[in-house]
Amino acid sequence: MPRFMPATPRSRRLGRELRKLREAKGLTGEGAADLVRCSSSRISRIESGEIRPRVGDVMELLVAYGLRIDEEPGESLLEQARGLREDGWWQRIGGKYATYIAYETEAVELKNFEPMLVPGLLQTEAYAREVNVIGRETDPDGIKQRVDARMTRQEVLRRQPTPLRMHAILSEASVRTEVGGPDVLREQLDHLVALSRLPNVTIQVLRFEAGAHLAISSGFALLSFEQDEPPLGYIETLAGELFLESNRDLARLSAAYDNLKTLARSPAESIKFIRELSEHGA
Numbered sequence: 001m002p003r004f005m006p007a008t009p010r011s012r013r014l015g016r017e018l019r020k021l022r023e024a025k026g027l028t029g030e031g032a033a034d035l036v037r038c039s040s041s042r043i044s045r046i047e048s049g050e051i052r053p054r055v056g057d058v059m060e061l062l063v064a065y066g067l068r069i070d071e072e073p074g075e076s077l078l079e080q081a082r083g084l085r086e087d088g089w090w091q092r093i094g095g096k097y098a099t100y101i102a103y104e105t106e107a108v109e110l111k112n113f114e115p116m117l118v119p120g121l122l123q124t125e126a127y128a129r130e131v132n133v134i135g136r137e138t139d140p141d142g143i144k145q146r147v148d149a150r151m152t153r154q155e156v157l158r159r160q161p162t163p164l165r166m167h168a169i170l171s172e173a174s175v176r177t178e179v180g181g182p183d184v185l186r187e188q189l190d191h192l193v194a195l196s197r198l199p200n201v202t203i204q205v206l207r208f209e210a211g212a213h214l215a216i217s218s219g220f221a222l223l224s225f226e227q228d229e230p231p232l233g234y235i236e237t238l239a240g241e242l243f244l245e246s247n248r249d250l251a252r253l254s255a256a257y258d259n260l261k262t263l264a265r266s267p268a269e270s271i272k273f274i275r276e277l278s279e280h281g282a
Contacts, residue, residue: 007048007049007050007099008049008102008103008105008106009103009106009107009225009226009229010080010083010084010106011049011050011052011084012048012049012229013049013080013227013229014049014053014058014077014080014081014084015046015047015048015049016047017073017077017080018046018047018058018061018077019047021061021062021065021067021073022043022047022061022065024065025065025066027065029043029044029047032061032064032065035064036057036060036061036064046061052084053081053084054081055078055081055082057081058077058078058081059078062074062077062078097241099241099243100234100241100243101149101153103223103232103234104153104156104164104223105153105156106225106226107156107164107223107224107225108162108164108165108224108225108226109164109165109166109167109223109224110164110165110166110167110221110222110223110224111166111167111168111169111221111222111257112166112167112168112169112219112220112221112222113168113169113170113171113219113220113221113256113257113260114168114169114170114171114174114219115171115173115174115218115219116171116173116174116177116219117131117174117177117179118170118174118175118179118188118192119168119170120150120153120154121153121154121156121157121164121166121168122154122166122168122191122192122195122201122203123150123154123188123191124184124187124188124191125147125151126180126184126187126188127179127180127184127185127187127188127191128146128147128150128151129143129147129180130179130180130184131179132146132147134179157195157198157200157201158198163198163200164200165200166200166201166202167202167204167261168201168202168203168204169204169205169206169257169260169261169264170192170203170204170205170206170270171205171206172205172206172207172208173208175189175192175205175273175274175277176277182281186278189274189275189277189278190278192271192274193271193274193275193278196267196271202267203267203270203271203274204261204264204265204266204267204270205264205265205269205270205273205274206260206263206264206265207264207265207273210263210264218235218237219235219236220233220234220235220253220256220257221233221234221235222234222250222253222254222257230245231250232244232245233245233249233250233253
């Protein structure tokens with residue numbers, strides 16, 4: 001099982017707790033490494049969430065920091081370590097896309113703006129296949145893998161007991177563009193109407209008449225998590241994916257999203273518009 005993985009909210013949370021314990025003991029990373037006979041870079045990567053530590057690794061650190069493993073907080077940290085050893089289905093994909101899915105799987109809320117396409121979590125299988133055919137994939141197996149991954153991702157919208165809360169703002173272009181032709185688009189529009197009935201899904205459409213706005217050049221996502229985990233921004237570009245974590249970047253994305261939310265039609269008006277497009281053609 002691979003030890004290195006995309007850092008996720010859970011792995012970073014465990015790492016932060018271990019760092020607090022180390023600092024409370026008055027140890028540097030090098031000092032902790034000497035006690036458990038490993039490299040200081042390993043301690044750093046565990047604390048940043050980049051390494052998935054074994055339960056035994058966490059036990060060694062707890063003992064080195066003078067804590068009992070059969071009392072709190074030791075018991076909780078060991079349980080967290082056990083949870084991290086479970087493979088996520090997305091790990092076979094690799095790259096930053098897998099990193100994004102890892103975060104999305106643990107998020108409690110997602111705000112998403114798309115200027116040209118329906119967001120992945122809201123796509124039908126036929127629509128998702130067409131997006132990948134005209135995108136970066138030409139190999140049938142690669143296309144199938146990405147479509148299957150997209151369908152699996154959508155389970156977060158119906159997971160229990162806490163489904164992902166999703167607020168999506170779609171440009172009018174994204175609901176008019178005939179990806180795969182009129183039949184595929186009509187099925188996709190009907191799917192959006194059906195998804196909007198879920199209590200955790202809100203859809204707004206940004207009509208052409210809204211004019212220019214702060215995010216006219218690209219789509220983006222804002223992910224929020226439980227407890228004290230900071231939010232995360234995500235932008236997918238032709239040059240690659242970007243993860244944004246600084247307060248300044250997050251504030252700019254949040255302001256842009258609030259601007260779009262104000263400019264877009266209300267959820268009720270948006271769904272009425274999508275339903276009319278489906279019935280009378282885009």
